[in-house]
Amino acid sequence: MKGKTIVITSGKGGVGKTTTTANIGTGLALRGHRVVVLDTDIGLRNLDVVMGLENRIVYDLVDVIEGRCKLSQAMIRDKHLPELYLIPAAQTRDKNCINSEQLTDLCRNLELEFDYIIIDCPAGIEQGFRNAIGPAQEAIIVTTPEVSALRDADRVIGLLEASELHRPKLIINRIRPGMVKRGDMLDKDDIVDLLAVEILGMVPADDRLITATNQGVPVIHDKKAPSGLAFSRITARIDGDDVPLMDLEPKGGLMDRVRYLMGINRSEYTHA
């Protein structure tokens, strides 16, 4: 059986690539798959922190590529899920110390043993980006509903298409349904209309996600978090389930609904 390599990319920084990688990786492992999450953000590694594994790092990606250790030695098993592994990025090197072919070889090896390899791509469109998209068979673009993020996403989609990674899918992160409702934030239709790609899911802006991140536990473990639910649904779609896309709308009591209808909602949480 052969695994699939998916790159999570965005162009713009800070839109939620690392968060998405951690949650999709965890989500797929929760569904019983063998998964590796691979941090290619060399010099600015984050994925280990988000997954709560930074204390366990001995070897990293660059050590593997430069032959200082075996692949299995750099793979860190997740705290909760035995079939989920992290390969951390090196923190003391830069993006030019590896190349796309080396990373592709590594992923081809991983694909023999794992169902999914999820690559956390660095921001930008330079060497780090090229390395990260090299091995991928599929791409997921993360964006936020902001014009600048969309512009970068558009650029990245163009570059992916030019390198034969067609039909990338889109995750819109940090949506605030109340703002969308008031017309202060771009909505799903505006974004899809502009980027002309298939939408994989929408993740609301969520305080519980920040709490979870700070605790080193991907928010998808938190059954009460709206963003966690959103990532569960996204994972199911990646895994081939037919989960309809739901418009984000506030959940809660009567007062919340009234506020929502009046466009003055504050607790902007729901599922997507």
Place this chain on the structure above:
Amino acid sequence: MAKTETIQVLGRGTNVDFTIDDAVPFELAERSLREYLMACRGLYSRGTVSINVGRRILAPDQMSTIRGILNQETGLTVSRYWCSPDVLRKALDGPECRRALPSPNLEFAADVSAESGNSAGFVSPKVEQQEEAVELEDGVGSVRGQGTEKGHGQQLSMLFPELDEARDAALTVQIPIVMTETVSEPSTDVENGKGHVEEAPAVSGEENVSPGTVTSGPGSATTEEETKEQDAWQVVEPPQTSSVPENEIWSLTDAWSTPDDHTLLIKHTCRSGEVVKHHGDVVVYGDVNPGAEIVAGGDIMVLGALRGMAHAGAEGNPKATIFALKLESHRLQIGSHVGEAPRTAGKPKRNGRSVNPQIAFLRRRTIYVAPFTQRREEYGGGTPYEG
């Protein structure tokens, strides 16, 4: 401020602008200047004068005559001459000179004080000339602003619609003009006064010429036809927007397509960072997103939403049009003219999936956008996209 019939003077501190009527014979202009200076003797003691000769072409000895008069009567020195762009254009009307024309900010200046006794005015593309260019712009401003020589002011602003913009962008292209001794025969004949022009080397600010301000030459009909030469193309080519090496996936379609005028059909969404340049017509079977750029020698037709940069008639064809099923660009360019969408108050309205075919065309130097019903030779009505 003083005024006679043929000489108009704008005093500005130690630097004074003299504008000499370009319609009267040179002898009359000469006499008027002398009379004017005699009449206000004592008013000027030192300082420099810049002289606007309008459409007149001065032979080198006429230049020294004027300088002589000023020196004799008042002790003023001539810092520079400047003239109407028409004259400049005529003077530059050689094939090697045309290449240097894309910038709107041209200058015809002769640094007379520096040349001392030499009958040839010479402007070299040196760093100090930077200041001269600024002076020219100020001069234009004063002529226009204070209502003297109104004709010139309008003409300048018409011919160089991007002058103000160019000033903002600090775009400065200097053209060295060498008036050789061989054409120094004193005469009012236009041809004899014409100077030799040497090709400008890489000039300051050229790298900064943005696609928005690069034009393929002035708007006169003859020049438009002439600029269709391959030569002129190389010069007006905007800078590469992508900093990545070629033959990488990164460079996309950054260079001009093959130099033919067939229609280019693009069957994908043009995304941010993509630049398409084609000599003929361009049809995009998809959207043109913000940050993408289509530059066509002919028409542009977008069977989708146009939100990026579109420049039709980029080789100077004012008849070129831009058509789109949804025309949502804030900025369009036809020929050498730039237009910006009128600002709509409040939030931009969402059109959703509905289409609204519109066509952009050029009428009297302004780009208009009108609903498209059928193809015509001339389009009318529409909303102006002021430059």
